[in-house]
Amino acid sequence: MHTLRRLPLYIIAAIFIFEAWIWDSFHALGMAIVRALPFERLKAAVVAFVERLPPYAALCLFCIPAIVIFPFKIAALWLIAHGHLVLGCGMFFAAKVAGVGAAAFIFDLTSAKLMTLPWFTTLYAKVMEWRDWAHSLVDPYKEKVKAFVQEQRQKALALFRSNGRSDFLRTVTRLRQRIRRART
Secondary structure: OHHHHHHHHHHHHHHHHHHHHHHHHHHHHHHHHHHHOOOHHHHHHHHHHHHHOOHHHHHHOOHHHHHHHHHHHHHHHHHHHOOOHHHHHHHHHHHHHHHHHHHHHHHHHHHHHHOOOHHHHHHHHHHHHHHHHHHHHHHHHHHHHHHHHHHHHHHHHHHHHOOOOOHHHHHHHHHHHHHHHHHO
């Protein structure tokens, strides 16, 4: 019963960790893409532009991904409402990932400016606390799932490797031979 009451906390923690994972992954990807782009003058101009901005104007840059991604999220919901569940969910997920990735990239550009705002520094510290809390809540279960998957993988590999060729592999080989004979 106690675990059931904490289920919403586990769900919130898992969502928070997923968002953090997207943030970390796409921050690295975004930086790799920026490094790969051959537009040195453009990149320098963007960095110079951001450095000239006051902190609150830098904060407004976070609206750009939300504004750009919003129509895609609406289109995804429209697709879901009209029976295209897989396409709609895929589009919504892609928009979410792109939005978080863009926000991570913008945060990297603007973090020095934003950390000059006392309330933002406090909020950032609180979010990092929540992230640590979410990891402390979910990581033990994540480790259990990893151990279970590894154990099942080892069992499956052992099943397929018995005596060099398992019964399963012999059956697959026989079926392939039958198919070849049927084709000829």
